[in-house]
Amino acid sequence: MTNLRSLPTRARGTPLWQTISRQTNRFSTSSRRYSYADTLPNLKIGVHTRATANVKESLAWGTKIVGGVKPGVEGEHLGLPVFPSVRAAQEKAKPDASAIYVPGNQTAQAIEEAIEAEIPLVVAVAEHVPIHDILRIHSMLQSQSKTRLVGANCPGIISAIGKCRIGFQPLPCFSPGNIGIVAKSGTLSYETVASTTRAGLGQSLCISMGGDVLAGTNFVDALEIFKDDPDTEGIILVGEIGGTAEGDAAEWIKDYRQRTANPKPIMALVGGLHAPPGRIMGHAGAWTALGEPGAQDKYNALERAGAVMVNHPEKFGEGMRSLLANRSRAYNTAPSSTRNQKRGLHTMRRVSVENRRGMLPMNQSRLLFVKQFQAVDMLREKSIPVHEKAPSETDAFLCLTVNRTTLSPCILASPAADFAPSGTRRFPFAYTTADFRSGKDQIIHSIASHLQIPKTVQKNLAELVEALWQIFKEKEAYLLEVRIGLSPEGSLEARGARFGFDDAALRSSGRQGNVHQLRNPAEEVHEEVEAEKDGIVYVKYGLHDDNELTQLVNGAGLAMNTVDALTIHGGHCANFLDTGGKATSETVKSSFRIITSDSRVKAIFVNIFGGLTRCDMIAEGIIMAFRDLKMRVPVVVRLRGTNEEQGQQMIAESGLPLHAFDSFEDAAKKVISLAGGNPSDC
CATH class of the missing domain: 3.40.50.261 (Succinyl-CoA synthetase domains)
Incomplete structure (x- = not known):
């Protein structure tokens, strides 16, 4: 992968995308299919990067900011032009990146404008971006190969070597160096940066995955960049509860270490080992959903893959310095066929994670769960037959939720009355094109086959899934669980339901007030x-x-x-x-x-x-x-x-x-x- 810091100045009038295509060799005029993965090189920011932003501190640090955008306004600020639209900025300033600082209710629209203008890198920092806004954005991102998203709900991306900051990271912590850092948490990433600075290592490139449910750039994306980056000699990964990104990273690390003679040392931390089950811990995405690994599972997976684990970020600096020294000695003394990363550092005492306290009743501070009678009323409004009764061995389980790996809606189906990991299958589908009304959708047939539902009631299954899909979109739900069974007459009916809704729709956008009025703070x-x-x-x-x-x-x-x-x-x-x-x-x-x-x-x-x-x-x-x-x-x-x-x-x-x-x-x-x-x- 070419180091994009060495990109020459673009010739006047040359389209931005053509320039990146030639320099990276990733895109050609061949007939191969382009994808969102082709935008990974856009993460390699540096001295070459021209950004649209409005940050005085970033300018003073050395970031090449070419202007800002304020809808409908054209003028000047801090000696730089203000453009009336992203399209105008792209046409006149040819930026490589755009930093989006607008509030959560405006973030999706700003990202969409940047995608349409084919800005190579878009960094969104806002918190409380409604989940359905981001689902729509990801459906757009997956259908193109020119724009890469970092965020949302993150401090951004920063090249300490290239003096390029796209975000709001605290600059005094950073120093040019050789450690690549990728993190979900902003404050933990700052602690990590400060630790590597104090150890005299500094940083090459720091990428924020962010704490939202759906991230534009994940751990594996960052690891792909770091492994080939000549400026990066060591890698640090900072994860937390929620999602499967840490497990995906563990698989990548395992494969990387097996196929690389002298792999770069990797250290990691997982936050939330002692988080109460089911609670949202500050970040919108910091909670463990059905079928997702817990924090201890993530910790174990990363350690088995070869990452050296720590229990606090201030240990990263000295730990990485030791690993780099071991790697250098191993490389200089071992035969080339046996050179490998040595694990000579153990900085975390193994502690079993158990529920050592009587937990208070679970509630979500950023996800509203309505009562069962309210959930089944929503089903009845969609003409779904409901017969509330206790679970039985013949019941099955359906859940419409968000798949954090495919970045899309997903149906979970289990032949047991409750979620059973071993028997549950996932059926992701596109956010913008789903239509289950006819019952002819292949997903309906696949779910029916998995649950062994008779063909005579597959039409009922399609009606139920379509009803869930309508509730999901219309009320901006995040989690719709339904227990189903066959009535004495042989038709499909709902027997219990648990519905959860995204409160960012109300918090930042003032939407779904009727749903959130169902909450009882008392x-x-x-x-x-x-x-x-x-x-x-x-x-x-x-x-x-x-x-x-x-x-x-x-x-x-x-x-x-x-x-x-x-x-x-x-x-x-x-x-x-x-x-x-x-x-x-x-x-x-x-x-x-x-x-x-x-x-x-x-x-x-x-x-x-x-x-x-x-x-x-x-x-x-x-x-x-x-x-x-x-x-x-x-x-x-x-x-x-x-x-x-x-x-x-x-x-x-x-x-x-x-x-x-x-x-x-x-x-x-x-x-x-x-x-x-x-x-x-x-």
Whole structure:
């Protein structure tokens, strides 16, 4: 694969796509079929990349921004042109990439404009993009071979070597180097970057997969880029619960190591090892759906494939430096036929993940589940016969949901009354062309065959699937589960249902208000509802002992990993709390108010990585909260990132019973001991 950093300047008037076609040798005039995979080289940003964005800091860093887009407006900003449309920007500035900073309700439209203008790389950073908007976008992406999407719900992509940032990553953390990083979590990626910078390794290219359900670029895509990149000598992968991307990456790593004489060392982390089952942990995609592997399964798969696992991102730097040294020695001393990556580093104590606390009733903070009677009413409105009854051995299971691998809708079918992994088959289909009304669709025949449904009722099956499909689209559902069986008359009927709906449709776009009015916050955990009002994601864990500690973190991935690492060190967390990547002093104060309302809490751990958030501002919020709330619970503060020295100094000089650290290990041991526990070494 050609290194696109060496692309020459395009001749005036030459179409952008023709230039990339010639330089990459990936696209020709042959009759072969083009696909979305052909856009992988577009990820190789660098000094050559011309981007449309509006970021003063990126300009100062060296990113070649050629302008911005504001619909219907033509002018100038920061000495650069403002274009009235993406099409106009493409025609006049010939950009290689476009950064989309619009809110979630406008993101899909902006991506669509970029696809139509054939912009090679599109980076979408917005959170709360409605899932059905993204399903439609992915149906477009899969039908073309010119535009590559990174995101949404991610900080972007950045080349430290090429001084090109397309996104909002905290630039002080980055330094030119030789480590390629791909991550779902923004804050965990910043921690990883900072660790490799402190170790003197630096970064080559950092790609954000993002925390949404459907990602434009996944782990395998990034690994394909890193393996052939001459600037990348080591690879780091940061995953979390939800989806199958980590398992796909494990298969890729296994194959890569088997066919490569001296493979690049790979390290990895999986967040959410101790996440409560079924809960959404901050990121829209951070929850384990039916049939998906759990966090421990992902961890095991990556380790078996040859990735060296860590329990906290601050261990990546020194760990990777050791692996690179081992690789160099192995390459220089071993025969060429036996040169291989050596696994001389083990940085995570093996801990079995089990449900060690009585869990509170499950509810989803970013996915609305309606009651069964409400779900079956929706089926009746579509003229589907319903006879609610207890499960029986003759029942079967159908589910219409989203397939995170095919990036499309998917039907799951099981001949058992409940989801049974061994007997369940998946039937993905296109979002834009599905039509099950006639019953002639091959998927209907395949489902009927798998469930052994008689031909006499296949028409009923088609009607049911079509009804589910209509509900799925019309009400912007994410998960529609139905238990089905044969009536005494021999017709197909629904016997139970569980429906879940995407709340981003309401949260960012104001759609589906009627559906979301079915939610009853009075039946939910009070603290979680209160936190939601302030934009805080709070998950209250069940009772454990009287030596509980709580954590306050900025960023979903970092919050999950903090719970994991504290648990591994012997702590018992009372909650998960994500202030959001843009935490302010006010959100910190609100977070303290919520967590101190829990009488079980004996100590508080504040773990902040200052990216967009400045550590001095967080320190101000902590001090303000301590005084205003008259707190008596001891607080341990770990501040890293932007203005970390100022923040730590403010904590140290506050005169309050606050304990400041920069090392996670030291901070974790301190807060566990303050909570009455016995911290263990890992």
